[in-house]
Amino acid sequence: MAHPAHSTTDGTAAIDGTGIIEHTLANGLRVVLSEDHLTPVAAVCLWYDVGSRHEVKGRTGLAHLFEHLMFQGSASVPGNGHFELVQGAGGSLNGTTSFERTNYFETMPTHQVELALWLEADRMGSLLSALDLSGLDNQRAVVKNERRQRYDNVPYGTAFERLVAMAFPDGHPYHHTPIGSMADLDAATLADAQDFFRTYYAPNNAVLSVVGDIDPEQTLLWIEKYFGSIPSHDGKRPPRDGSTVVRDGVAPLRQHLVEEVPSQALMAAYLLPLDGTREADAADLALTILGSGESSRLYNRLVRRDRTAVTAGFGLLRLAGAPSLGWLDAKTSGEAEITTVEAAVDEELARFAAEGPTPEELERAQAQIEREWLDRLDTVNGRADELCRYAVLFGDPKLVDGALAKVLDVTAEEVRAVAARYLTPDNRAVLTYEPAQPTDADADADDADSDAADSDAADSEDVNR
Incomplete structure (x- = not known):
């Protein structure tokens, strides 16, 4: 990867000998461009400096929930339009949330880069005007179902969540994982989502990179055109202090679970x-x-x-x-x-x-x-x-x-x-699993289910004869 250039003191784009450009808009949006003409595609990537570490107690999962809301529609692109427009243009897209950031990205044919930039700018600048309780409830249900499928209803599914909670004690910004709890997802209000957007989804809290088969000068003109009028926000964000002091002397560092899992686990x-x-x-x-x-x-x-x-x-x-x-x-x-x-x-x-x-x-x-x-x-x-x-x-x-x-x-x-x-x-938190042993009642139920299944099978055979 070549060195990006330094920004000039007058705010104009600066380019070094390798062709990598850095630029900052007047509203604070940082832009990084990199040409690569090997294939006729380009990637548009937007990182917001917000993740689960920024959430407050009682509202865990809000950063991830908002990632979903960003695909729910904006002022000029209602409903599922963001997906439809990108995929209809031959591109792909997605978004992810981590402890420390939320990102959105599109990979587009070269001639459709402007479309991706417009779409990202539209939701950065106008999502609040389209956000309503119906959309919030819709995506809340999606995230809760994601939690069931990936965490709560699979063997060892909550292991990492439990380890994180043990490693970082209650009150630490990293105590919870981005998926959040069911109770907190249920508690999130429309006002919570609106405040979250106003605080974190601002050009001065984001970095936009465009890499691939692009004309840097034209790409900067598009970015200025679509993002330049979006106002910066003065939201208060917690500092990233890099503290390595995470133990409070009380948090449990070992837990043993007896669950329906295939085998013992360490x-x-x-x-x-x-x-x-x-x-x-x-x-x-x-x-x-x-x-x-x-x-x-x-x-x-x-x-x-x-x-x-x-x-x-x-x-x-x-x-x-x-x-x-x-x-x-x-x-x-x-x-x-x-x-x-x-x-x-x-x-x-x-x-x-x-x-x-x-x-x-x-x-x-x-x-x-x-x-x-x-x-x-x-x-x-x-x-x-x-x-x-x-x-x-x-x-x-x-x-x-x-x-x-x-x-x-x-x-x-x-x-x-x-x-x-x-x-x-x-210097570790330990989680162990032990398979649950069936009780006498479970065994009786299994026998009854087996008898019923045999009966159903026999009835089926009779019908098929």
Whole structure:
């Protein structure tokens, strides 16, 4: 990724030798453009500096709910018109919400970029005029159903939500996940949604990137035309303080659940360095070596050698405003006990903290991260998203250019040191699952259901004869 240029002091667009342009409109909207004429498509990506960390107690899930409301219609585009216009023009679109941001994006044929810009500007500037209680109730029902399907009604579905709540105590901005609670979703009022929009959905709280087969000069003219008249807002936003003090000495750090799940499971959330730091890159490499894929240490130990687990691995959630989270997930095999699996995990982590990675492991992990990073930057949508990410979370989109080099520069000793400091039993929240055993009443009910099913099957056979 080439370096974006610095903005000039008079507010005009600035371009450097690589062709990357940065510009800021008078209303505060930050713009980043990058030409790529390899294919006749372009990505339009808009990040708002708002996520679940900005929500107040009793109104969790509002940031995600509002993401849905942004597709509910605006002044000039009623109902489902945003989807219809983009898809009818041969494009694709979506939006996502995280702890730290909400983003919206379209990938369009080159000649339809203006349409995407107009659509994003229309809802940024006029969504309030179209927002009503009927639309709120409609999308509230959609989000609640999403929660049922992805969290409440699937095995281990609420695991990450529970781990986050244990890792970040009550009152911490990251205590809850973006999906929110059913009670809070029900409690959200039209006034809440309107206030949320006025506070956060403003040009001076957003970054717009356009990447691909574009004419930068014409694209800037369109952006000025459609976004320039939208007024900035003076909403008060909580600071991103980057505090690593998350324990209050009271929050439970271990929980055991007995639920309808396929097998016993061990899950844990380790508090890791803030995103954007060298330590975060070292932690990423450590987790890749320890728990990414079938060549990782934990998979080799628990699944291949000990055969006490059917799966074992680490995931990483990078966070810029609070400690990142390393998420351990291991499902037991056969009659293996959770205590056995946990002891093996602790043994492997302690050994890694003492010895560090081998040269081959470090090289393989860096190559894996490099491949994933280059695959992402190889698409116009991926590059547009990363430009927004670095602009919103770190204040400078050109940092994307050196991000990979920093990972490749991390040493084996740095990886070992970060594991020794953070991947310890006293720096984690632990969640364990145990399959619920059927009661006598359940067994009787199952027998009755089986008899009924046999009877139904017999009746069916009689009919089909």
